[in-house]
Amino acid sequence: MINLNLFKKIILSVFMGCILLSCQNEKSSPNTLTEEEQSNGWQLLFDGTTLNNWHTYNNSKNAPTAWVVKNGTIYCNPNSESQKYDLVSDKEYKNYEFKFEWKLEKEGNSGVFVNVQERPDINATYHSGPEYQLLADSHPDFDKPLKRSGCLYTFLPQQNFVNIKAQDDWNESSIIQKDGKVTFYLNGKITAEMDFNSAKWKDLVKHSNFKDYPEFGKHISGKLALQDWSRGVSFRNLKIKTL
Secondary structure, three states: OOOEEEEHHHHHHHHHHHHHHHOOOHHHHOOOOEEEEEHOOEEEEOOOOOOOOEOOOOOOOOOOEEEEEEEEEEOOOOOOOOOOOOOOOOOOOEEEEEEEEEEEEEEEEEEEEEEEEEOOOOOOOOOOOEEEEOOOOOOHHHOHHHHHOOOOOOEEEOOOOOOOOOOOOOOOEEEEEEEEEEEEEEOOOEEEEEEOOOHHHHHHHOOOOOOOOHHHHHHOOEEEEEEOOOEEEEEEEEEEOOO
């Protein structure tokens, strides 16, 4: 005779296992969009195999750079001897949500710039675009609150303290901008908020190290940029949605 209670437990275990496997499969496919993401208007900015949608900033001569696609990630090779070039999006964005995953090698330092103006007379991405800071907890600058991951670099400390994940684990970040009002998230917590139209922001810039760059922080639309700094940074699951 069949033990009905045992049979029910087996069926329930199989059912729950299928649900768990389905969830794992959904999460185990980086650089893809779920059906829900597609229906909500998300677009991939990295397909896992090419640097389509990106190019290096003001690199009109197509000089060699440290940026490569490696194991399904955008990777800035720390062993490269090439000149430093930040990677910028082909398109400009104004009102959007941008989410991405990243990790750094030991003592790594990088960043993501917003509202970047790519022009020959602007020598670097950081001469126009404010920065979402990426910094390993092992970096010597970690004890400086204005330089920790998720900060609006050198302007605001983390609004909520967040440690980044272990070196081999992926951090999850997002940037939401609407009519110049920006919010940074790191691993599910808000780390910075700013209105780039505000008098507060203009005053902060006026008294900052960026005050001598005439285009810095004056725009509420522009390109996104990934920073080539200490290298050894990896990105994946770069996705954007227009708001």
